[in-house]
Amino acid sequence: MDIAGTFDRRHILAHEAASNYQVTFEQAKLAIDSVNEFTKMIDSILWSTIWRDQPLTQPEIRDHAEMRVKDLRAGLARLLREGRLLALRRGEQVQFRRLHLEWKHFSLEWSKFETEGQMGAFRRIFRSLAEETDLRGRVAQVNSWLRFGYVPSKPNDELAE
Numbered sequence: 364m365d366i367a368g369t370f371d372r373r374h375i376l377a378h379e380a381a382s383n384y385q386v387t388f389e390q391a392k393l394a395i396d397s398v399n400e401f402t403k404m405i406d407s408i409l410w411s412t413i414w415r416d417q418p419l420t421q422p423e424i425r426d427h428a429e430m431r432v433k434d435l436r437a438g439l440a441r442l443l444r445e446g447r448l449l450a451l452r453r454g455e456q457v458q459f460r461r462l463h464l465e466w467k468h469f470s471l472e473w474s475k476f477e478t479e480g481q482m483g484a485f486r487r488i489f490r491s492l493a494e495e496t497d498l499r500g501r502v503a504q505v506n507s508w509l510r511f512g513y514v515p516s517k518p519n520d521e522l523a524e
Contacts, residue, residue: 372394439501443463
């Protein structure tokens with residue numbers, strides 16, 4: 364492999380107007396082989412490091428998207444438990460539950476609408492992506508509400524779970 368020589372010859376040909384400069388067949392073949400090997404090495408490094416957890420196949424992409432939705436739902440559930448306590452302290456538990464239930468129904472209907480034209484496994488992937496977007500938005504909403512309306516719990520608080 365001769366990447367340095369390949370780039371030296373490329374520089375001469377591209378920038379030095381060297382009309383008498385010649386590249387032999389062997390040098391050209393070595394350049395192509397060198398760039399090919401270099402590309403394979405970079406690809407190998409990328410897939411074994413920063414792209415290591417990236418899904419490749421359609422089932423992997425689907426499973427990965429569905430797992431992100433599952434994780435977001437678990438995080439939202441934790442926030443909602445905190446939110447129920449805050450709503451209870453503020454006397455807003457009925458409204459809090461009603462609004463979340465309305466959001467949930469709307470979100471599910473919207474993701475069905477958004478993916479209506481999709482078929483097969485792709486529909487599941489796009490449905491998960493739509494749900495992920497909605498869940499991220501809902502997590503941000505609940506987090507914001509908790510942050511700006513938070514009432515610190517007291518020791519031995521009877522409302523704590």
